[in-house]
Amino acid sequence: MNALRPSSVVLVGSSSMVEEIGMTAPSFFRGVEANLRAFRGDIAVVDIDAPVEPAGDMAVIALPPGLSLEWAERCASAGARAIVQLTGGFTAEQRAAYRRLVDRFGFRLVGPNSIMGYIDTSIGLNTAFNEGITPLPGPVSFIVQSGGVGAAVLDTAISEGVGISRFAFVGDKVDVDDEDLLRAYAEDPGTRAIGMYVEGVRDGRSFVETASEVSDLKPVVALKGGMSREGARRASSHTASVAGSDDIFEIAFREAGILRVPSIQSLIHTTFALALQPPLYGKRLAVVSNVGGPAILAADAVVRAGLRMASIGSDTAETVHGTYPGVELINPVDMIADADGERYRDVLEAVLSDGNVDGAIVINQMKSCFFREDDVTGIIESLSKTDKPVVDVVPGGRDFQLLRRRFIEAGVPVYTDPSHAVEAMDALHRYSLVRRGEYV
């Protein structure tokens, strides 16, 4: 969808107008203007209180419904190939009128009610209106139906160092919808995994077909909102979508090879893992840890998730014992509290080259142990020789913050809680089934 990669953008809004429900407000307008400054192309700003000709490949509109329709037509006449309609509050009739404009002029429309709009970090495009909402460039792309969930995902991604390629807030989906974006993300070389927040889709059959094709190429993870009757009722007024029955979505997602998750946190955690690590072919995991309790909890979570604790081969044990007689090669592997980077590297290399092991969860705790920041290097070095998936756990809040960046830069997903690492491994395993056509 080249329309979403403009070389010029025009923002259309008002420095005086306020409309509560649809969110038109001077602060909103000024906020978008500030975030657009990073765009690597031409930017024009039209304040309708003192109107000028709205020229731009892409028009971003933040006005009440009636005025938005007028200005959309003006922008389209002036050559816009895409319109991002941020503000909402459109009636069914107004949405239909917007659709007629799309059909007449042939531009692509994101929204209305897309609120935060569209982000493409490769060209510095960001139509969000809040301050401090610029994500790092990176391998994950999102499609979200709700401004609120999207903003939460984005803010969390920024604070957890999860890099973003593209981020679309689809809102009422009068034109551009999940299928369009799935196809666009499939072709984006910067996107390695796709996360979605879905309330409803227009055409279930067609969505499943498109998603099936995309999920063969790249992992697709989805959080479904409106599973309960109460949530579904709210969704119908929220983004003008009919939230389908939960059972139907469950079956459709499986058919489409989409990995379903239960929460915003899971959506971010698993999508990022899938973007960084290869699928887990097989179920046999090793847990390699410098600490007992968290390793025990990881083993418990592995079994609970239906994965398996690998039986480490006697050859591997012999190799390791040659250098480290104190390290027990019973899985979970106890590296002892004074394990340094070198010991991690040697033991991990041995464990990851063991034919009985399909992937590894590494736990390197700092407090209650002697693990230091630089010991991360040893863990990272061990990964250069393997194509099996590895995820890391740094138990504890501040220690995780301290080491997070180094793991992420090396392409290793990192979590604070052993259960989150297992959830990521489970997603990597489910995606291996998708790739093999066995996810049913």
Added chain:
Amino acid sequence: MNALRPSSVVLVGSSSMVEEIGMTAPSFFRGVEANLRAFRGDIAVVDIDAPVEPAGDMAVIALPPGLSLEWAERCASAGARAIVQLTGGFTAEQRAAYRRLVDRFGFRLVGPNSIMGYIDTSIGLNTAFNEGITPLPGPVSFIVQSGGVGAAVLDTAISEGVGISRFAFVGDKVDVDDEDLLRAYAEDPGTRAIGMYVEGVRDGRSFVETASEVSDLKPVVALKGGMSREGARRASSHTASVAGSDDIFEIAFREAGILRVPSIQSLIHTTFALALQPPLYGKRLAVVSNVGGPAILAADAVVRAGLRMASIGSDTAETVHGTYPGVELINPVDMIADADGERYRDVLEAVLSDGNVDGAIVINQMKSCFFREDDVTGIIESLSKTDKPVVDVVPGGRDFQLLRRRFIEAGVPVYTDPSHAVEAMDALHRYSLVRRGEYV
């Protein structure tokens, strides 16, 4: 257990000795010494490389097993009423020898293998060896069997602003065990909820009896390690405990009124909620939000947890519509994106005084909305008139960090993810059943 509230502490260690498995090391010794400086009482340090008489109500020992036993006897002879044995690596025989010392001298022993030892924030006592491990004083106390899990809980509590009263690392439990500490915490006026990490208990029957008595007074939450065969095997070598079968623990925990949780994150989240908020009597929850998607996800999670979305009364709707005609009183309640503190206060007061509502989940998103830091005041004001439980969600990573402290200071548990708020409410509900004798 007055022995654990000393007026003087003596630390016994070595500035030269290294023993890998049990963790004796000069850096360990020096670390404990540094953390003990905050103790509000007399402190003595005995370096056994240049020994002096070890005088103190409480002795903290960080030496290899044989030497520890010698010095424990010396400390006891010199009047110690409590010994915290940090280092581990004791054989069964050595543990039995330690037990004989306990019986002969009558001191209370924490450990061996307690690693991080014991914390009592009310007297500034902290025997942990890592830097930066000082928690805020507060209403939660923990009993943990594993140095690693305990350190992770502590580090997370510090980074999330969860205040601690007491924190015991029980290790091999040769003397002081879960039951002793449950009783001590039950009597501690500073403790309002108790969190446990348990691998195994010595006497199941007795543990259930003690826990039942304590859980009638204060909420007790437990994370059980060693649920799987693989985890259990590892636990047996980890803290010299026999991890019981998972089914037996499940039944025992229910009988004891202990709320079981599946992860470290859940342990911290739910224990803190139980410390700050009253039980949820009833299942009918209101979700009050300035944003659609996260409210929909909260409603979904409420239903999935077996709780219910309240039907808000028409009287309440009329009251609110008098002032805020745009606010929909269908649950989840849509406050609209421009909701400020005043609107939150008025709507929440109306919703919380509704006889159909047993508790409320408040969602105040910043990004994609117009909620500002000072608007927190309105939410907090609304709580002064209710005795129903309320938990808050600030979706997103950095925004949560920005508002966290203000909620916690006002006694409101706060989470980043709607599903975590629902998990907390579920624990508050389960505890109401414990209090009513209906938790079976």
